[in-house]
Each structure stands twice: as C-alpha cells, then as structure tokens.
Amino acid sequence: MEAFRFHVFVCGQQKPEGVPCCAGRGSAEVLEALRREIGARGLADEVQVTTCGSLGLCEHGPNLVVYPEGVWYSGVTPAHVPEIVHSHFEQATPVERLVRNDAAALRAEILQNRDKMLAARRAREAAGVLPDELTELLRGFQESRALLTALELDLFTAVGDGADAQQVATILHSHPRATEMLLNALASLRLLVKREGVFYNSPATARYLVSGSPDNAQPALLHTAHLWHRWSTLTDCVLAGTAVADDRNAEIAARGQDWTEAFIAAMHRNASERAPLVVRAVGAENVGRMLDVGGGSGAYSIAFAQANSALQAEILDLAAVQPIALRHIREAGVADRVKVRAGDLRSDGLGEGFDLVFISAICHMLSPAENLDLLRRSREALAPGGRIVIQDFILEPDKTAPRFAALFALNMLVGTREGSSYSEPEYAAWLGEAGFRDVRRVRLPGITGLMIGSRPL
Numbered sequence: 265m266e267a268f269r270f271h272v273f274v275c276g277q278q279k280p281e282g283v284p285c286c287a288g289r290g291s292a293e294v295l296e297a298l299r300r301e302i303g304a305r306g307l308a309d310e311v312q313v314t315t316c317g318s319l320g321l322c323e324h325g326p327n328l329v330v331y332p333e334g335v336w337y338s339g340v341t342p343a344h345v346p347e348i349v350h351s352h353f354e355q356a357t358p359v360e361r362l363v364r365n366d367a368a369a370l371r372a373e374i375l376q377n378r379d380k381m382l383a384a385r386r387a388r389e390a391a392g393v394l395p396d397e398l399t400e401l402l403r404g405f406q407e408s409r410a411l412l413t414a415l416e417l418d419l420f421t422a423v424g425d426g427a428d429a430q431q432v433a434t435i436l437h438s439h440p441r442a443t444e445m446l447l448n449a450l451a452s453l454r455l456l457v458k459r460e461g462v463f464y465n466s467p468a469t470a471r472y473l474v475s476g477s478p479d480n481a482q483p484a485l486l487h488t489a490h491l492w493h494r495w496s497t498l499t500d501c502v503l504a505g506t507a508v509a510d511d512r513n514a515e516i517a518a519r520g521q522d523w524t525e526a527f528i529a530a531m532h533r534n535a536s537e538r539a540p541l542v543v544r545a546v547g548a549e550n551v552g553r554m555l556d557v558g559g560g561s562g563a564y565s566i567a568f569a570q571a572n573s574a575l576q577a578e579i580l581d582l583a584a585v586q587p588i589a590l591r592h593i594r595e596a597g598v599a600d601r602v603k604v605r606a607g608d609l610r611s612d613g614l615g616e617g618f619d620l621v622f623i624s625a626i627c628h629m630l631s632p633a634e635n636l637d638l639l640r641r642s643r644e645a646l647a648p649g650g651r652i653v654i655q656d657f658i659l660e661p662d663k664t665a666p667r668f669a670a671l672f673a674l675n676m677l678v679g680t681r682e683g684s685s686y687s688e689p690e691y692a693a694w695l696g697e698a699g700f701r702d703v704r705r706v707r708l709p710g711i712t713g714l715m716i717g718s719r720p721l
Contacts, residue, residue, distance in 0.1 A: 266332050268312040270353055272298065272326045276315040280396050283419040285318070286325035290341065293456075294326045297342035301349045311353050311668075320374030336364040410449045412489040416480055418471040419446070423456065426464045487530035494678040501678050509643075509679075528561050528588045531625065535563035538655070541708050546620070546653050546716070548572040549681040555580065555618045555645060557638070558609050558626040562589040562602060568622075569598040577602045578618075580609055610634060614645035621645055628672065631682030632690070639698035646719040652700060659687040670712045691715040 274295045279285035297314060302311050319327045324338040335358045337348070341358035344362060351357045366368045388395075414420060422435040428442035434444065451458040455469050465474060472481045500508045542564060548571035556565040557603040559579035569575050579589055583606040593602045607613075609626065621642040625634050642652050664670055676683035688705050691714070695703045700717030707713050 271312045271314065271331045272328055273314050273316045273319075273331070274298065275317070275319045275321075277318040277322075277457040278585065279318075279322070284322040284325070285326055286322065289325040291326035292341050293342050294328070294345065298328075298349070301345050302353070305349060305354065305441075307349070307353055310348075315548040318377075320377045321370075322675035330358075336370060337362045338364055344540075357511060377552065393678060407453055409492070410446060410453065412492055413446065414450055414455070415473065415485050415488050418482065419473065420455075420465055420469045420482070421475040421648055423447075423463050423465050423469075424474070424565065426462050428461050428463065432463070461465055477585070481533060483525070484529040484533040487527050490527070491679075494675075498674060498678050506681050507678055524584050527584060527587065532563050532592065535561065535624065536567075538708075538710065538712060539564050539567035542653075542655060542714070543567050543571050545706050545708060545714060546622075546651075548575060551575050551619045553618045553647075554578070554620045555614060555642075557614065557621060557623045557642070558714075559589065559604075559622075559624075560585060561592045562596075562604070563592065564622060565602045566593060566596045566598055568620075569601050570596070575601065579604045579613070580607050580612070582606065582608065603635060609638065614641050615645050616645055618645050619647060619650045621650070621653075622650045623652070627654055627656050627691075628676050628685055629680050629683040632686075632694070634682070635686075636694045636697060639700070640692050643699045643719050648719055648721045650719050651693070652717050652719075655712050656691075656715075657685050657711060658679055658691065658705065658713040658715065659685050661687055661689055666711065688715070 269581065274291060275286035276291050276295065277285050278287040281288075285706075295313065297312050302308055302313065318355050319329065321327045321336075321338055326338075326340050327456035328337050328340055329335065330337070330352060335352070337359070340348070344359070346357050348362070351359050384584055386478050417436050417438065419432065419436065422432045427435075430440050430445055432438075432447060433440040433443040447456060448458070449461050450456045451463065454542070455464060455466055457464045471479050474480060475482065494507075494509065497508050513625060548568045551568065551572060552575065554565065554568055554575060554577040556562070556577055556579045558581055559565055560581060562579050563579075565579050569577050579602065580649075581589065581604070586604050586606050589604045590599075593604070596602075610630070615623070623642065627638075639652065646652065657666070657672050659665070659669045659673075663673075663685075673685040676685065692703050692705075695715065695717040699719070703715065703717040705713060706717055
C-alpha cells in the first residue's frame with residue numbers, strides 16, 4: 265500500500281566530526297529545500313518527505329531514496345532540488361545523472377560501510393573509548409555557552425544584514441580577536457553563515473534573535489543566560505541539599521530591573537503560547553472572578569478576560585513585577601477588568617469569593633509544606649463550587665519522566681530553598697488534604713499539565 269504517490273527518505277545521520285556523513289555534507293539544507301519546493305509546487309499532499317538514519321553511502325552524501333520505485337540519489341545539493349521535484353515528482357522521470365543505477369555496486373558499498381562501522385564500534389568498545397553520546401552530553405555546555413554569550417552581547421543584531429568580525433566588534437565594543445573566535449564558533453553551529461570573511465544571520469537567528477524582528481525572543485531568552493550562573497553551583501547545591509544563593513523572591517528584590525524584565529519576559533513568552541490551550545481546557549464561560557496567583561506578566565489573566573467579556577481578574581505578584589504586568593494589561597486593552605495587587609503569595613491574604621484560583625509555574629518554587637499551605641489558603645479564597653487550577657511541570661509517579669520536568673527539578677534545586685518538580689500523586693494528595701474534591705489531571709500538549717480541583721458546595 266502506498267499512502268502517497270512518492271515517499272522520499274533523506275539521510276540525516278549525524279556522525280562525529282571527521283567521519284563522512286550526510287549531515288556533515290548538508291543534508292539539512294537539502295531537506296529544507298525539498299520541503300520548500302514541494303510546497304511551492306502544490307505537491308505536499310502527494311509527496312511525503314521523511315528523515316532517516318544512515319543509508320550506508322556516507323562518502324557520497326547527501327543521499328536520498330524515492331519510493332515506490334526505490335530510486336537512490338547521491339551527491340544531492342539544494343541546487344538539484346528544483347530539478348528533482350519537477351522531473352521526478354511532476355514528470356515521473358528520475359534525474360539520471362544523480363541516480364545510483366548499479367544495484368550490485370550500491371549494495372556492495374552499503375555492506376562495506378556497515379562492516380567498517382561495526383569493526384570500528386567493536387574496536388572502540390574493546391579499547392574502552394567513551395561513547396560519542398556520552399561525550400556529547402559532557403561537552404554540550406560549550407555550544408550552549410557560545411549561544412548564551414551571543415544573546416548577552418546581542419551579537420545577532422550586530423551582525424544584521426552582514427558584517428565582518430571587526431565591524432561586529434566595533435558595534436559591541438568587544439575585542440576583535442575574541443569576537444572573531446565567537447563568530448566562527450557560531451558559524452560552525454550553523455547559527456551564522458560565513459562567506460568571504462563576512463558573517464550573515466541564519467534564517468532562524470534573523471527571525472528569532474535580532475532586535476526589531478516581530479518574533480524576536482532575545483529579551484526573554486536572556487533569562488536562560490542568567491540561569492547559567494545558577495547551574496554553575498549545582499555541585500555545591502547537591503552537597504548542601506538546597507540552593508547556595510537566594511530564592512526567586514529575594515533575587516527579584518535584590519537584582520536590578522534588567523534581571524526582572526528578562527525573567528518576566530521569558531515567563532510572558534511561554535505563558536502567551538500556552539494560554540489558549542489552558543483557557544480551552546479550563547473554560548472561562550462560568551468564571552466571574554478570577555485570582556491569578558503569582559501571575560507575572562498577566563498573560564493568563566489577559567487570555568481568560570479576552571475569552572469572557574464579563575470576567576474580572578486579579579493578579580497577585582511582587583511589587584517589582586507590578587509595572588510590567590500593568591504594561592501588558594494595558595497593551596491588551598483589558599485594564600478595566602484585570603487588576604494587579606502587590607503582595608507575597610507565601611504570606612499575604614488571597615482574598616475571597618473567587619470562582620477560579622489559577623496558580624501557574626508557582627508550585628515548583630515552593631516546598632511541599634508551602635504548597636499545602638498555599639492550597640489551603642486558595643480553598644478559602646474560593647466561593648463554594650469554585651475551582652483551583654494548577655499548571656506546572658508534572659512528573660510521572662517515579663519522577664524520571666518527562667525529562668524536562670526531571671531536569672527542571674535541578675533548576676529549582678539551584679534556584680530555590682526547597683522547590684522542586686512534583687508528581688501527580690503529590691499534587692493530588694495536597695489538593696485532597698487542602699479540602700478539594702473531584703481532583704483530576706488534564707494533560708496538555710507540551711511540557712506542562714493541569715491539576716484541577718473543586719471546593720465543595
């Protein structure tokens with residue numbers, strides 16, 4: 265059975281540097297060109313494109329195979345793609361000069377490469393060589409640090425429509441030699457393109473990391489750069505059992521406005537993406553009054569208010585966050601229905617008579633005892649029949665999955681006194697002990713989920 269008229273498999277195998285592979289020869293660019301050309305010619309419903317592992321012709325990549333005929337192409341470049349799409353997919357005529365027609369030679373080359381790979385693997389294992397996957401994990405921080413430094417310097421904005429190392433260094437007031445090293449490293453990561461000594465942004469960095477772009481995420485991503493310093497203390501935190509620096513509340517109070525702006529910008533970007541999913545899952549139609557505990561930029565309150573023109577929302581967060589939230593609320597045009605109250609969710613009163621108490625990305629900052637206390641106070645803030653909705657990274661019972669939530673527990677270790685990622689059974693137990701009924705988990709696409717409970721009538 266063929267679900268599509270053509271099915272193209274493109275090798276995307278990444279191998280260690282110095283070892284021939286399709287990825288090293290530009291298969292990602294070929295894949296992108298294929299998808300773009302197929303879409304432009306209106307063939308997306310007829311031609312399925314799939315990445316795959318090694319096809320065994322590593323010295324002649326990029327390689328791809330087209331089914332149902334089983335036509336093997338080698339040495340394909342983005343420049344060949346329009347011809348392949350037109351001739352093969354529209355005219356049913358393979359591009360012969362790129363086709364591997366000698367089946368016996370093809371098979372022999374694949375088997376020879378397989379045997380070489382297996383022999384090399386056996387030799388590495390016998391010699392006790394560290395596996396490539398483990399080496400990549402150990403050195404992964406280097407690539408991350410290079411990108412984070414570029415974000416901190418706003419380097420991609422400096423590159424603009426093209427600049428050499430000296431020009432970038434002049435804009436950044438940085439050292440020319442060191443700047444060139446960083447630019448070259450970023451080009452090796454394909455975040456920049458270098459041609460004749462001039463650096464250009466990649467499509468991704470031009471869209472997401474350049475000031476003035478509609479999708480610029482650089483201000484929000486600076487929070488990740490700030491996290492670097494926290495994570496460098498992980499060893500000390502594991503020995504001590506807690507963060508060796510102040511928690512978020514103290515940090516917001518102690519640091520300057522730049523840190524606060526970056527933190528809330530990161531939270532706002534994430535919340536704005538998640539808010540439509542949350543509103544659909546929770547429903548806003550029967551909510552008259554909503555309390556958004558630790559609501560940050562107000563993205564969720566804004567989304568609920570936009571979904572229900574009668575809804576009144578109140579955000580409780582620290583005084584340093586209040587002006588940022590008010591700015592977003594005014595921009596959304598809901599300032600008459602979304603208010604902000606300065607306070608500390610750990611100790612201040614929450615109010616009363618709410619139909620919905622919403623707690624997003626807060627519980628992971630708190631200890632189990634603090635969470636139970638917050639949930640008890642949330643119950644008192646709800647009107648009878650009102651609901652509590654917790655959004656967070658929810659671990660499975662054994663706490664090893666999802667991976668993001670398990671790693672985020674370490675993020676809380678290095679950043680808070682007693683915070684962590686928590687599991688569904690833990691949330692359910694706290695909600696039950698706090699007096700909530702009809703407790704349930706709602707799974708959402710992405711990295712967060714919901715725990716929902718009701719205050720009895």
